[in-house]
Amino acid sequence: MAQSNGNKESAEDDNLCQMLADLKVRTSALEVQGAERDSMTKTTAELLKAYDDNLLKLTCGPVMRTDRESSEVMDEISENPVDFDLVVKDFKDRLVSAGVNNGHPTFFGFINAGGGTYPASLGAFVPAALATYSGAHLGNAEAVQMENRLIKWVADLFGYPAGHAGNISSGGSLATLTTLAVARDSRELKAADFHRCVVYCSEFTHYAVQKGLRAVGMREAILRNTPVDKALKMTAAALERQINEDKEAGLLPFLVVATVGTTLTGSVDPVNDIADVCDRHQLWLHVDAAYGGFFALCDEMKQLFSGVERSDSIVVNPHKGLFTSGGVGVLVVKEGEKLQQCCSLEQTFNFFKGHSIFSAENVSPSELSFELTRPFRGAQMWLPLKVFGVGVFRTALEEKLLLARYFHRKLKETGEFELPLEPELSVVVFRATVPPGVDINNFNQQLLDDLISDGKIFITPAVFSDQYYLRVCVLCFKTHIEHIDMCFSLIVEKRGHLWKSSR
């Protein structure tokens, strides 16, 4: 019987080996190598190059194509393979024709960094191909060190001392969510008190704060819109008044968000004055520098960043002012252990703790963030910073600042536009004056429609104080003086047409 069982097992083993040999052959398609790999690389590189070479011929505004032919093979996810060249070409064609063109130098909407320099795009590619895991020291100590060096570089830029800690997230929203959680936990707030907690913003603070509060369980918390001055900056005196009132009412003020470069107008809150208030009342000061942060590289901007070094946390987005591809945000918390206390469960690979392969003196990134696995995002900062050097980023940001001022001056010189704010960073807000009897909001709304209708430029509205303004944000690394000139001419021209037809 034993013998017979042995034979049976042996036959089963043989059968299993045969099946596995067969399966290996059938799955070999997944292991792209040799000529096939070369061909894929070539096709991809050529398509990307063609996109880049033809960029100026493309529209930059949102295009809602309805004429694209649908094909079952391409639309449905199906059992069988489709030719690589066809897939990548279709993929590129769809993406390029389907919306806003973030990479375009006359895309002045939102906050547009140009879609990433080529080395930044390679920084998304290389770690993906190398399978780099940067969530733990055990995973890749060098990748973790590179990220820590990048975080330190950002911390140094804002004058944070040693002892800070941070993480590289997918962007400002997650970074904000995380810092809200850290601020919440560092104050040892009990959930039962969340409804009494007060967060202070201005109406120009990014709504990532409100969204983040929901995420971290503080939907019931009170979000105050602190009054702003004429330059749309949060006023420290009004802030302090609110805090005092809230304290008297038995509420729990705990967090102030100051913005260095609001999304809508680029206004910079007076961080130093706000820091004084936070000091007096022992509130967590968070600085949202998602948009404006890297302008700190420019010497003449230093005074705008005065007081940022006094904050408890900063968010700055490399996919904005550092021209990385989308999806790279940096959070730095001054007292690093607070970030760790909030995020760490000390369970990351803890079965290896004490083992020689585990470097116990280092905190792993996954203990400083709510993410465990994530792409090695630092690569998208590291490669361009090394390849280009910091200097050219500084110069490019100086150029953007100057372009905004140049654009502002040109509009002003025409005498045909209202310019409610001097640009502090690279956002210019304006609206056309109107013929007597014409509604200024309607006129400018129509002007916006006319301006973006053919996709030559893309700009957005900026509505505040019930007034409709237009907004140009200059941040794309490809934007130069000729693009501003083109934008200016188009605005003057369309405004002229509209003026005539409105009289």
Added chain:
Amino acid sequence: MAQSNGNKESAEDDNLCQMLADLKVRTSALEVQGAERDSMTKTTAELLKAYDDNLLKLTCGPVMRTDRESSEVMDEISENPVDFDLVVKDFKDRLVSAGVNNGHPTFFGFINAGGGTYPASLGAFVPAALATYSGAHLGNAEAVQMENRLIKWVADLFGYPAGHAGNISSGGSLATLTTLAVARDSRELKAADFHRCVVYCSEFTHYAVQKGLRAVGMREAILRNTPVDKALKMTAAALERQINEDKEAGLLPFLVVATVGTTLTGSVDPVNDIADVCDRHQLWLHVDAAYGGFFALCDEMKQLFSGVERSDSIVVNPHKGLFTSGGVGVLVVKEGEKLQQCCSLEQTFNFFKGHSIFSAENVSPSELSFELTRPFRGAQMWLPLKVFGVGVFRTALEEKLLLARYFHRKLKETGEFELPLEPELSVVVFRATVPPGVDINNFNQQLLDDLISDGKIFITPAVFSDQYYLRVCVLCFKTHIEHIDMCFSLIVEKRGHLWKSSR
């Protein structure tokens, strides 16, 4: 005077134009084009190819190199540029030699998908280079549609009906965080009650749940470890007992997490039985299928997924069972409006609402997630699914299942190993038997050290019930029968040596 001012302004304008022309020249380095671009592409592709071609010569375990020479130029972020070829080569050399080699076919640690097929890596590269923004329909309607199609494909795989909604996050942790927030909000829990809320897991549930609870403000909530049976599966009867007791004690049970493929042992909780309990008590049922989810593609696995269609939410990680590069997780919520209610502030580009370029009937991804900007992660799923077709993924996953069984059988046939569990998915847990009088835990801990010391294979411990086991997780798409044979031989050999020296 007016004339003189005009002259002065004109002179200033000229000066500004000259400065801007100069700045354009100085920042042109950022716009990589033509031959320089070709050269960067070539260098990068060659390095990645060299890595892939030499993969089998590399170690797969964690290497803590201390001998690497530091260089100021490469380590510090400096003002000046460094040659591209040098930067990329250094970058690759550091990353490849610095930790675990996730792409290696004999890396059996953690849950290793092989680091991404080549088209998946290109899927990280292409949208970065095309500057695709997939957070809003306005940004790129086609990218958003592709992601929705992918989410629907996942939803279909698990039998979810229409009405679902989801998002593609950076991985399981963020997806879990999000579903915890949705479950919390859908129950309209007040923060004051968070300390009475109860979440039910087993001790084998991933700690992303505990970490996520902290993130969403529910640090005070009660996390129950529901007892498991001999196969380490959560037991529905014990779960119901706990729920009843908690209800009687005035607590608020609200969420059960069932795992389809635990990280440690690959055990699958009895989802159908658990769903019965959740139905009776009106609890949110979340299924963590981060590891095991895509095994649902295999016909013979269908019964393991029975009941998953009854859950309220599912997380599954394409960077595991779908062999994408790291950083791609899918969350699907059955009642999609609950996800939207939790995440949406309806402020995404709301200044364009009602405008013809805004497609109002579509919900934007940024209203279904806590992220606003993020990379177009869907590309890493889309390209490989199209290029390879679904069929070969199915086959590859069948191969992994069979490899695990093959490995299990081989260990069993030696008579030298204890195998406490039949592998349900692709994790095999085992330990060596020991000579009389030798501590079995110590022996196996030593065996692990011996096994991973030279980096030929990488496996992890699996400690449960105070017993030290070894664990092999088969999931890398490059792993075939010869790699399992190699692993098996090494284990038998090292175990033999250790046995001799222990007697």
